[in-house]
Amino acid sequence: MAKIIGLTGGIGSGKTSIMKHIETLGYKVYYADDAGKKVMQQKEIIEQIVSLLGKDVLDENQDLNRKAIAEIVFSNPEKLKALNEIVHPAVAKDFDNFLKDLKENELVIKESAILFESKANENCDLVILITAPEDIRIQRVMARDNSSFEEVKKRINNQMSDLIKEKKSDYVINNLTLSDSFKEIAKILKKNKTFCC
Structure with missing residues (x-):
């Protein structure tokens, strides 16, 4: 069984930039958010989402x-809860398929913005939380996505707070x-490395 490190953080925390760096170090990585986009291209998932939200999507x-x-x-x-109940199981299945190709005890870092909300943390050996002050996160997302302050704030308000995530994480x-x-x-990866690269 692979050793799974969960890596999470709210929008604008910089978790994706950190994951890209981890990937350059030679670690096996899995982007749950990208997997979510991929499964949302499956015909049966599209049908369920249209049934939930209407043809305007x-x-x-x-x-x-x-x-x-x-x-x-x-x-x-x-x-949002109903949408997650469609997408989360499909992503979990995709991750199980990803794990089948890994060696025994191999280390994999799994990135997910909603690691705790989807309860995916329960299958992780440890969790790293990436945080940043809210004003910095908002500035980053506004610059990245050309979003308004109100749009970014609404998305942050729909995510679990960092204070709650910190209590559930092994490293912050x-x-x-x-x-x-x-x-x-x-330092964290070196300390928790089983075998890699």
Whole structure:
């Protein structure tokens, strides 16, 4: 069985930049958020989402319009919960398939923005939380996505707070500068390395 390290953080925390760095170090990585996008291209998943949210979430090519979905679910917690109940099991199945190709005791880092919300942390050997002050996170996302302050704030408010995540995590990295965060993550991985690379 592979050793699984969960890596999570709210929007704008910088977790994806840290994951990309981990990947350059030669570790096996799994991006649950990317897997979510991939499973949302499956015909049966599209049908379930359209049934839940309506045909307005489809674009002209009959593919899911992620922006239209976000506008609905981030202002409707019940719809967000129902959407997650469609997508999470499909991502969990995809991750199980990913693990089949790994060696015994191999270390894999699994990135997920909603690691705790999806209860995926229960299958991790340990969890690393990436945090940053909220004002910095908002600035990062506004610059990255060309989003408004209100849009980013709404998304943050729909995520579990860092205070709750900190209590559930084994390590917390306050990501103010990537160079410092890269040093911290390298120490954590070295300490918890089984075999890699």
